[in-house]
Amino acid sequence: MYRGTTSLAVAVAAAAGMTTLVAGPAQAQEECSFYTVVRGDVLSAIASAADVPGGFRTLFDANTNVLESPNLLEVGQVLAIPCADGSLPTGAARVTTASTAPAPVTSAPARALRIATATDYAPFTDEDLPGGGMITRMVERSMQLGNPDQDFDIIFINDWGSHLETLLPTGAVDMAFPWFRPDCDRVENLGPASAYRCTAFNHSDPFYxxxxxxxxxxxxxxxxxxxxxxxxxxxxxxxxxxxxxxxxxxxxxxxxxxxxxxxxxxxxxxxxxxxxxxxxxxxxxxxxxxxxxxxxxxxxxxxxxxxxxxSSHIFVSKDNVFANEALPIINAGLEELRLSGEWFNIVRESIQQTVEN
Missing domain, CATH: 3.40.190.10 (Periplasmic binding protein-like II)
Known part of the structure; x- marks a missing residue:
């Protein structure tokens, strides 16, 4: 039987100072509230007890400021349980006011950034989805929030392989998303194709x-x-x-x-x-x-x-000076997107649209 998101095993790293949690029934909790993790909790059980639509994935997405992974829970962590309308309870860390620090600028703001993605990867990127998909919407809003004076174009180039093989290295595009980043601190353990993602490219902060x-x-x-x-x-x-x-x-x-x-x-x-x-x-x-x-x-x-x-990121060629100078725009906008709560709303809406379709 296909089980989807009905349960989730918790793998806890004791070396990181975390407590090993044995799967057990979650305490009763309500939507639109806060819940403190106790010994024996697993994310899927917490989501089920609170009737969170979308299960553990929605609960994890609502608490990425607290949780490093849906597989890692730590006793004492305080999780925000989404409200019925998908918003977060008042006082949740994600719904704080974003920093008012000056937006970063590029060395040549008059030149539009060329940002590539591709279709057929719902709900993340797809030409037929509202706004081009979840991460397409995030990238667009991050650019707008990071520096509203920086022009950019998001282009669907549907040959995925060409993004890293030719388009970024030749400068035909400046950025490409959503691409997945290996553990570049252990590049010596990677095969040539995986290591190439570390040695040839720089990366934005993670989008999802x-x-x-x-x-x-x-x-x-x-x-x-x-x-x-x-x-x-x-x-x-x-x-x-x-x-x-x-x-x-x-x-x-x-x-x-x-x-x-x-x-x-x-x-x-x-x-x-x-x-x-x-x-x-x-x-x-x-x-x-x-x-x-x-x-x-x-x-x-x-x-x-x-x-x-x-985690998925925007990639830029290490040889593209303009694109590397523009990465702080993306990162600053993404941070504001998360702090304002808009990031979670985009995730919730995108997953809901996928389920409905």
């Missing part, structure tokens, strides 16, 4: 932390996998142009697995349905929509023990 899930057919040999080592020997599919650095870190590379990729994002689930792959893994939000579109809700199992997170 995505949840990466693993899926298999219910009843398959991998349905009870508890660690990535349990996938050794599997045929694993991830869409083309997606990052692989998390797979590399988990040693899910040849010859431990047979790696399969497809051009179409939802092509992996067709291969799973046809028995040509054993496991599918990519961003949980579009993956869940692809499962529904394929009519596979009752035949796909989510391997929740393997769930991970990565």
């Amino acid at each position: 932390e995505i949840i990466v899930d693993y899926y298999t057919l219910s009843g398959s040999d991998y349905a009870n996998a508890q660690s990535t080592n349990d996938l050794f020997g599997a045929r694993v599919c991830r869409p083309e142009a997606w990052f692989t650095f998390d797979l590399e870190a988990a040693q899910l590379v040849e010859p431990n697995i047979t790696y399969v990729t497809t051009v179409a994002q939802n092509g992996c689930f067709q291969l799973l349905k046809d028995g040509e792959v054993d496991v599918v893994t990519y961003d949980a939000l579009p993956a869940e929509e692809d499962i529904r579109s394929a009519g596979m809700e009752d035949s796909v199992a989510t391997l929740e023990s393997l769930r991970g997170t990565v």
Whole structure:
């Protein structure tokens, strides 16, 4: 049975000074209030007890100023439980007044920034979505808030691979989004394609932390996998142009697995349905929509023990001086977007539109 967001295991890093939390029932709480994390809490249980629409993902998005990951809870953390209309309770840290520090400027503000994205990545970027999708809306508002005098154009260039391979390196565009950043402090552990994301580009602050899930057919040999080592020997599919650095870190590379990729994002689930792959893994939000579109809700199992997170950013070539000088505009605007509460409203509206469609 496809389980979507019904539960979430908590992985806690004791080395970071966090307390290990054993899954247990969350205390009763109400929407539009604050909740203090106690031992035994998991984010999904807190969201369920408060009837938060969208479950743990909505609750996590509402508390990114407190939570580093949906998998990490710390006793004593105070979480804002969203109100029925999607707003946050009065006094939530996210609804404070943003800094009035002067907006940064670029060295040549008369020249418009060329910012590229692509379509077919709902709810994040898609030409058919309102405002071009969640992160497209965030980028536009961040530019407007960061420096209203800086002109910019957001362009949909639907060959995803060209963004990092040619468009940014040649200066055909100045920025590209949304791209995922590896752990660049450990670049020596990355394969060449993943390391290239660190060595050739600089990055904005994170716009959104995505949840990466693993899926298999219910009843398959991998349905009870508890660690990535349990996938050794599997045929694993991830869409083309997606990052692989998390797979590399988990040693899910040849010859431990047979790696399969497809051009179409939802092509992996067709291969799973046809028995040509054993496991599918990519961003949980579009993956869940692809499962529904394929009519596979009752035949796909989510391997929740393997769930991970990565963050999406704007990338700029290290050789593009103008783009690097403009990055502070994006970062300043993004900070204001988060402090004002507009960031969360964009997330909530975008996810709701995806579910309704």
